[in-house]
């Protein structure tokens with residue numbers, strides 16, 4: 515048996531997915547089935563150096579919903595999703611071998627862990643005589659359209675934005691969903707767990723665990739309802755149909771966001787703390803890839819064509835450029851961004867475990883910080899303004915290691931994106947590319963400016 519594999523990573527969508535299209539085209543040209551897969555690594559639910567669970571319950575639930583939605587999209591196109599339980603760098607080689615796949619297509623991701631996974635899959639594919647094709651598709655702008663090479667990426671965001679705008683770089687146009695996909699191979703026939711395990715161990719992946727292919731359906735045991743009680747105070751209430759995971763949810767959200775003319779008021783409201791409308795709320799769908807950045811900006815440009823451009827609509831482009839800049843910084847600097855000193859020459863930061871725990875649990879005694887931390891723990895969401903404040907408080911007031919804070923955000927945020935998270939934490943810690951030596955946000959001033967009546971603090975019981 516033979517097939518072409520499409521490995522879904524942070525691109526859980528069928529529309530605007532050049533890698534999926536290329537995989538389907540190759541399968542058709544070779545007359546072989548197309549096997550769409552993704553890997554759910556149970557190790558994600560385990561403790562790390564900093565936190566009790568690398569992926570907490572809200573993010574697990576959001577991801578599970580996103581995978582279910584993707585499987586439904588694939589079924590509508592005549593395909594299915596195979597969810598592999600295990601580390602991608604172990605499971606993909608085992609699957610390539612078990613299916614005698616001729617090729618694998620996947621999106622290219624610049625963060626070091628993701629890039630390393632890809633290298634390991636590529637090495638295994640080479641040994642097996644299969645070809646890997648990596649597609650850069652997670653930014654709005656194509657790499658070849660940038661007016662500089664990645665090695666010459668402007669270190670400062672403002673210089674980056676100005677050069678992109680002066681060169682008139684346009685985002686790439688999003689692709690429609692394919693009308694149909696080639697059929698999947700017969701899965702019972704292709705998968706022999708014992709053989710797959712032996713194969714993976716032979717490849718040096720002894721930590722594989724139990725490889726269990728799982729067709730369709732949720733790959734994880736959804737977190738207990740008690741842990742995930744819907745919280746009516748949430749600013750991203752994803753238990754409601756209007757915030758459904760997956761690309762239909764994303765498209766419906768974009769449509770209502772522009773129909774209600776919200777891009778016009780974005781610049782004025784973006785520093786809000788609570789509510790569903792003060793910012794675009796694109797990020798949870800962008801994080802799983804249910805929405806591509808190219809689709810998001812295309813919707814804003816369509817909006818501008820119909821209703822006119824405004825400061826607000828332009829500011830969304832500006833913010834999406836921050837996302838681009840952080841991804842490109844990962845392409846340029848890779849693992850250096852994950853060192854304690856980041857790109858700086860500063861010593862390893864101090865750390866106070868008790869202070870860190872009080873921060874995580876929202877009991878530092880700083881009322882607005884505590885409100886934000888309780889909100890994050892209860893809902894998996896936090897406004898940008900409070901992300902900045904709580905990060906600054908942990909680093910600059912509680913003298914804790916910024917990597918612990920980044921790890922807590924990774925565990926809790928439903929929109930966790932390694933590139934944006936790492937980039938923002940480095941920026942506030944003063945260990946990234948910004949020359950200003952870090953950003954401290956004064957809690958008193960932030961409280962006066964953004965929660966003068968105490969509404970947010972009362973909402974989260976810290977007033």
Ligand SMILES: Cc1cc2nc3c(=O)[nH]c(=O)nc-3n(C[C@H](O)[C@H](O)[C@H](O)COP(=O)(O)OP(=O)(O)OC[C@H]3O[C@@H](n4cnc5c(N)ncnc54)[C@H](O)[C@@H]3O)c2cc1C
Pocket residue numbers: 784793794795796797798800801830833834835836837840896897898899901902905923927929930931932934935936938939942
């Ligand atoms: C310490 C810290 C950690 C963060 N971690 C993440 C993360 O893990 N995932 C994540 O998506 N964002 C992260 N952000 C950035 C930002 O807070 C969120 O993107 C934003 O709050 C998401 O809400 P929204 O979609 O309504 O954003 P909007 O304000 O409506 O902005 C539109 C889009 O622009 C992009 N954007 C906006 N601000 C930023 C920014 N500062 N950096 C990068 N992209 C931006 C996002 O894609 C966002 O969806 C972090 C910010 C801080 C200060």
